[in-house]
Amino acid sequence: MSKELIKEELKETVVYQPKIENKKSVSFVWILPLIVLGVLAWIAYESYAKKGTNITVVFKSAEGLKENVTPLEYKGLQLGKVTKISMHEDLKSVKVNILVNSDVARYVANEGSEFWIKKPTVSLTKISGLSTLISGHKIELSPKFRSQDEYNQGKYKDHFEGLDTQPNDDLDSDGYYISLIANDKDNIEIGTPIFYNKYQIGEIVSKEFRYEKVFLSAYIYDKFNYLVNKSSKFVMNDALKVNYGASGLNIEFGSLYSALVGGLTVLTPNKDDAKIEKDEVFQIYAKKDDLKKKEYFFITFKDVNGIEQNTPIIFKGVEIGKIIEVALNKDVLNTKAYVYEEYKYLLTNKTKFFVEVPTISFDGVKNLGNIIKGNFVSLEYKKGEFSNSFKAINKKDLSKNSNNIKIELLSENLNSITDKSKVYYKNIEIGRVDEYVLTPDFKNVKITILIDEKYKDLVNDHNLFYDMSSKLLELKNLNLNINFSGIEPLLNGAIALVGEKRENSKLTKKEFKLYSSFKDVEKLKRVYNTGFIVQANFNNNFEIKPDMSIVYKNQEIGFVKDIKFDDKNSKVNLFIYNEFKKYITNKSKFYKKGVVNLKASLSGVLFEVDNFTSLIEGSIHLDNSFGISSSQHEIFANEDEMKNSVNSITIVFDDVEGVQENFSQLTYKGVNVGKITNVRLNEKQKVEVKALIYDDFASFAKEGTVFYLKKPKISLQEVSNVGSTIMAVNIGVIKSESTNYQTKFQGLEEQPSLNKSHFGTVFKIEDPTASSVNVDAPVYYKNVQIGKVNKIDLSDDGSKVIVDCLIDDKYTKLIRKNSEFYDISGFEMKFSIFSGSKVESNTFTSLVKGGLVVVTPYEYTEVANPNDRFTLNKTLREDWKSISPSIK
Known part of the structure; x- marks a missing residue:
């Protein structure tokens, strides 16, 4: 392709079809900030809404309070928190700022609110506020307003004066609360229990000091409300009672619980009385005696010590009153006292008051309470007209004013007799010495004694008197006379009366001789007594003396009158008082009981000493316990010799x-x-x-x-x-x-083998060969010892060994005619190449002493008897432990 064509193609315009999309009106990026803004607004609103209200409370002390920790509470509900604690302007208290939750602010920041600090209470009666031990103290709200209308009408307030304790208004309005006034000496705290018949029925819930008195609120539990009413009396519990009576000091402890926590006791005489109103206040009594009615009177004391306030008045061991006021007027003590109303009858114009003093001697301590607390006042009561004024007398003068019997005694010497000396009959006090003077010729002493009227029947012309304290020891012609009747007569002197009550015998004599010792009186007493003579023989191996007492069951019934000596057997005349004639028969025997009987050997010491009379000279004792008659009476050297004769x-x-x-x-x-x-x-x-x-x-x-x-x-x-x-x-x-x-x-050298004795029953077991069982080896039944091997011997022909087994009586029923005896003595050893070795022994006892086992089968026969013979088996059957018949 030419360059021109390429350029033309490049110049050509390309047109594309557009893509159509639907776009949102608002982007998500803009919504997110709005959400965040909303959350922040909500947080701000919540923070503002719950910010709460600040209030200030002034307390005397902030002990236990913490910033941002201590809560404000009402009945366990947290209403706020302490935010700041600072010193108050008066420098005597502290100011506490509290942030109150906004939802309760209208109830807290109100003129009807009061605040107090709640502290933990831990005592023997209750535990409360225990959580504050960890979190510290709490501040409690105590609202005065109780309804919504009161809060709506109340005024806002944010500054308060804190209370010292929980206010009374905080108590449950439906509870049974009673107001009490404490005695000045009482220390009663919150939580102190209240008892009725030693059972807790309530407690002290608040304490407040008003009008110089301590006011308490007592809460009575609902189910015990009927026990407390207007007739109730509240008395402090005595943890310790100390009484001082005529018998001495008496200390009584209450229960350990009462001793530790104290408490109050409620006494309610009339259960049907009306309930106590809230505005009524009751007095707390210190003790139950304060509840008793009292009769007040006056006592004048002269020449007396130890009388003070709270000295008790005791009559016949019972405390009947107390001295409550004492005033000294020169040398006379004037007192005010009271007796409980029930003893008012004792206050007559013939009643005489006197002071009891403690007496300490070796014979004991009388009026122990006086030593600790002081003397107490007692009285002698006689019927008469009521009187509330008395003059106390000396206790010694008391006897002179009564109808006592006065007797005069003549003595060569006064010896230890004093005006404190007493008169005794058989060691019982029957009177006292009143006074003593020299006779006009100065040769003798005249002693006046007073015998109590209740003993007047003892006194007659035949009485004898002797000095109980003149000579402790008297030795004449090697004859020892011991004159001892106790420490009291020895220290203070004493006079004894000897004689008995006699019919148709009166007291006409006013003067008697005072003999120096009991021995002098005893001789005279024997002369005056009537009796009869009993002749007896005795050998000359022991000595009998004239005047020795004849005793029967610790009672003197006569004496040795005279002795006719002979070189083989002597004769003695025994004088027996007539009143004891019936005890002398042809079966009567006599023996001498000496001063001291002492026998000693390596086996021990036999020491015998007779009563006090025999300690001086010995005595002759009568014994009627034998039923053997004899033609003549004999006196034996001692009791054993007498018994040996019979x-x-x-x-x-x-x-x-x-x-x-x-x-x-x-x-x-x-x-x-x-x-x-x-x-x-x-x-x-x-x-x-x-x-x-x-x-x-x-x-x-x-x-x-x-x-x-x-x-x-x-x-x-x-x-x-x-x-x-x-x-x-x-x-x-x-x-x-x-x-x-x-x-x-x-006699036998050892215990014999018997078929039957008090030890048990003997069964004989025959052993063809010598056994390893020994004498006294145990006999077992199911591993319980039921007897022992009593004897091992050969049979009469020498062909067998006979083993006597003594079975205890209570086990003899287990031995039946078909019972089997097995020897378990020593141990048994079994050896096998394939099964190894086995050593068996029943017990250690059987290993040393030997032993037998009895097995009685299930189908047992009749009970065996000593004539039956059993064969001793050498090998114990393997199933012996499983054989367990029920034997009846």
């Missing part, structure tokens, strides 16, 4: 090594029933043991009774009677069922 048996042994007189015992079922009193060789060189049976002599002195030595056994197989290795060897007893009487027996 309750003794003789046991003959070949050897009694370890048996000791007075220490070896006769034992039956582990109980000591007698003791060995004598051990000697007889003419056949056998050992004769004489034994005393304590009680039930007839049941042991029978034909067939067995006595055997209980010698110690110590080995790998057993340890028994180990105490006998260091103590005396005892003798065991097996009773007989025979009715024939016997007192001489042949």
Whole structure:
């Protein structure tokens, strides 16, 4: 193609058809900013709407409050939060800014709102506000307005004065609340429980100080409302009660709960009384005594110490009142006192008040309460007209004003008698010394005593008096006289009256002689007594003296009148008082009870001391416990010798090594029933043991009774009677069922084998060959020991070994005629090349001592008896553990 043609083609114009597209009116790029703008507007709106309202509350302290942490709450609902805490302008308090949520601002920022700080309460009665331990304290709203109309009419307010405690207005309007006034000395906190019959029925919910008084609000739980009404009294609980009575100091503790938390107790005498109104206020009483009605009166004291405010008035051990006011007027003490209304009858013109003081002596401490608290006031009551004014007297002068019996005593010396000395009868105080003076000739002392009127029947012309404190010890002709009746008479002096109440005997004498000791009086008393003579014999191995007491059951019934000595057997005349004649019979026996009985050996020490009379000179005792009559009375050297003459048996042994007189015992079922009193060789060189049976002599002195030595056994197989290795060897007893009487027996070296005894029943097992079972090896039934091997011996012909098994009585029913006995002594070893080795042993006991196992089959026969014979099997059957019949 030519260049010209090409140029022409290039010059030709090309026209294309246009593409038509539909385009949107608004681009997405412009919508996105609008959305963001909308979200920002919503956030701004929400932020503005919920910004809330700022209020300011002034508190005395900001302790526990934190900025941006401490919430404002109402009944658990959060209404706002503390945003700032700063010092108040007065420099005495703090200003707290609170941002209140806008949706509740109209309720909070209102003149009807009050604010207080809620702190955690942790006590023994309740735990509240515990969450504040972590988050700190909370500020609580307490609204005064209770309806929507009140809020609509209320004015806006954003500055408040905070309260110290929860206001009363915050309490539930439907609750049963009671207003109380606390005593100045009471310390009652919020949460203190209120009890009725020791059961909590309410608590203290608020506390406020108004008009210089502590006002409390008590909330009574709804279900206990009926227990509290206008008749109710509120009393502080006593954690500790201290009473000072005539018997001394009395301290009472309440429950641990009351001791720790205290509390109030409600007393409601009238359950039907009206309910308590909200505007009524009740007083809290410090103690129950404050509720009692009182009668006030006046007492004047002279020459007395230890009387002060709150000194108790006690009558017959009961506190009936108290001294409440004390005023000193020169040397006279004027007091105002009260007694409870129920004791008003004691205030008569014949009643006498006096002061009780503590008495300290070796015999004890009287009026212990006085030592700690002080003296107390007591009284002597007599019927008369009412009086409210009294003059106290000295207690010593009290006796002079009563109808006491006055008696004068003549003594060579005053000795230890003082105006504090008392008069005793059988160690019971019956009177006191009033005064003493010298006789006109200056040779004697005249002592005036006063006997209480209630003991007037004791006093007659036959009385004897002696000085209880003149001589503690008196030694004449090697005869020791101990005059001791207690520390009190020894220190303060005392006089004793001896004698009994006598019919048709009156007091006509006004003057008596005061003897120097009881021994002088005792001789006179025996002379005055009537009685009869009993003759008795005694050998000269011990001593009997004239005037020795004859005692029966700790009562003196006579004395030794005289003795007729003989070189073999002496005779003694016993003077028995007539009133005890009925106790002397032909079965009566006597023995001497000496001063001290002491026997010692390596086995121990036997020490006996008699009563006080015998400690001086010994005494003769009467015993009527034996039923054996005798033609004449005899006095034995001691009680054992007397019993030996009646309750003794003789046991003959070949050897009694370890048996000791007075220490070896006769034992039956582990109980000591007698003791060995004598051990000697007889003419056949056998050992004769004489034994005393304590009680039930007839049941042991029978034909067939067995006595055997209980010698110690110590080995790998057993340890028994180990105490006998260091103590005396005892003798065991097996009773007989025979009715024939016997007192001489042949003793055995060891416990015998018996078919039946109190230990159990013996069954005999025959073993063709020698067994490895030992004596005392256990016998098992299902691995429970039911007995033991008692004896192993050869049969009479020597062809077999006989094993005696003693089975406990409660298990004998398990032994049937077809029962099987197996030997499990030692261990069994089985060896096989293919199955290996096997060693078997039942127990360690059976390994050392040996043992037997009893197997009774399911189809058991009748109960076995001692005459049956069993064969001992050497190999224990493999299924023995699974055999378990129910045996009845």
